[in-house]
Amino acid sequence: MKPAGRSHAPLALAVALAASLGGCSLTPAYHRPSIAPVGAWDTQAAQPALQGEPPATVRSDWWRHFASPELDRLMERSLSDSFTLQAAVARVRQAEGSARIVAAPLAPSLSLSGTAGASSGSTSSPTRNVLAQASYELDFWGKNRAAAGSGVALARASAFDAGTVAMTLSASVADEYFTVLSLRERLGIARQQADDARKVLALIQAQRSAGTATDLQLRQQETSIAGLDAAVPALVQQLKVAQDALAVLTGRPPEGFTVEGASLDDVLRPAISPDLPPQLMALRPDVQAAEARLVSANFDIGAARAAFFPSLSLSASGGLRAAGAGSVFPPVAIADGAAGLLAPLFDGGRLGGQLKVSRARQAELVATYRQTVLTAYQEVEDALGAIANARAQEALQEGGATSAQRAAALAMTQYRLGSADYLSVLTTQQTLYQARDSLAQTRLTHLQAIVSLCRALGGGFGRADLQFAAAPTSRSAPLQSQEKSR
DSSP: OEEOOSSHHHHHHHHHHHHHHOOOOOOOOOOOOOOOOOOSOSSOOOOOOTTOOOOBOOSSOGGGGGOOHHHHHHHHHHHHHOHHHHHHHHHHHHHHHHHHHHHGGGSOEEEEEEEEEEOOSTTOOEEEEEEEEEEEEEOTTSHHHHHHHHHHHHHHHHHHHHHHHHHHHHHHHHHHHHHHHHHHHHHHHHHHHHHHHHHHHHHHHHHHHHTSSOHHHHHHHHHHHHHHHHHHHHHHHHHHHHHHHHHHHTTOOSTTOOOOOOOGGGSOOOOBOOOOHHHHTTTOHHHHHHHHHHHHHHHHHHHHHHTTSOEEEEEEEEEEEEEOTTOSSOOEEEEEEEEEEEOOOOOTTHHHHHHHHHHHHHHHHHHHHHHHHHHHHHHHHHHHHHHHHHHHHHHHHHHHHHHHHHHHHHHHHHHHHTSSOHHHHHHHHHHHHHHHHHHHHHHHHHHHHHHHHHHHTTTTOSGGGOOSOOOOGGGOHHHHHHHHTO
């Protein structure tokens, strides 16, 4: 540190020097990392919904496309009461506070102090001093501006992280809600099949008493009923687990939590029209968070470069010094100013090491950003393929379930008339149960594939619909200037 003389001349010289330089920045120009161009998805967009609805897009409130008022209520409750999301929003506030801390050197520091005392001697009299002090570091090389820009970018990354949490949370709520409805449907199917099997058992028992049925047929039917009954407790347990998970996702304890819906039949299966691959980068909050961290790392390089150059700080103080009451001397004004220059000479490689760390961190985040984009592409492609396959499988299984229903009814009629054996009845009943249960599971798979597509498209929590805490507006200029230069 080389202190300047205690006069106004060095201070005026420093101000003139600052005005002449105007400040410069050593932060490299930011360019978004290049990604292999993709013009369209391999899998075709979803076809119009079964109910004739036009294809929908994913922006915000995507769950309303399913036309389920109960799902809407659960989703609103989860986004307002989920503790996981509340913790994510709290992290946004922390990041905003950190951004303000690192941006503080951009403004002067002001303080006020006062002292009171008494001098010893025969004519001792109290004295009072009031002193105002100001200090400011001239940001010639843009070190403080770069640090502030990095803090703002990290705050935005944290906000997009909260969007990612909300995106994942909303998809999980929809998945669990549909799982509950599917398990209720499967549970009803199992119980209905068991009841139908008991009716057949009663018929066999009557025929056994009349001598037209055998003990083997009786035992076979009892075994079939036992198998259907055994499936019920497992489905009940799965239903409880899914319902408890849904309660926790909405910020509620599992005790006393219920779901009103009973079937997936009342849930619309919307057709989602996906955005083109280039648009996905602006819709996914995780992609936006990865880029915001990359912008922050870019600013960090500028700060590390600026640390090699001297820094100049200015300080000034002024106030009043007055004697005690009754003194014949009037208050005296006091003022002082100084300029300090600090230049690194030898630091054992610390500054060079920091610059190397910053550059390596940037290279890491470039690779992370590209991987995040590729993963987003993959998730959309997988979801589109899952929707297409589930739609085709559901159509086939609906036909199979209808045929199985007719076959079971025909076999039962022929068995009553004595033109069909019991084995035909048993086989068609088992086939019908498996067909109906598989159809219920495929409907769930279809709905969850649509949810996966909405999640893969950002769920409405990307840049266009960011609804969480934004970065401090007074500190956002560095980041905005970087984004404009893309």
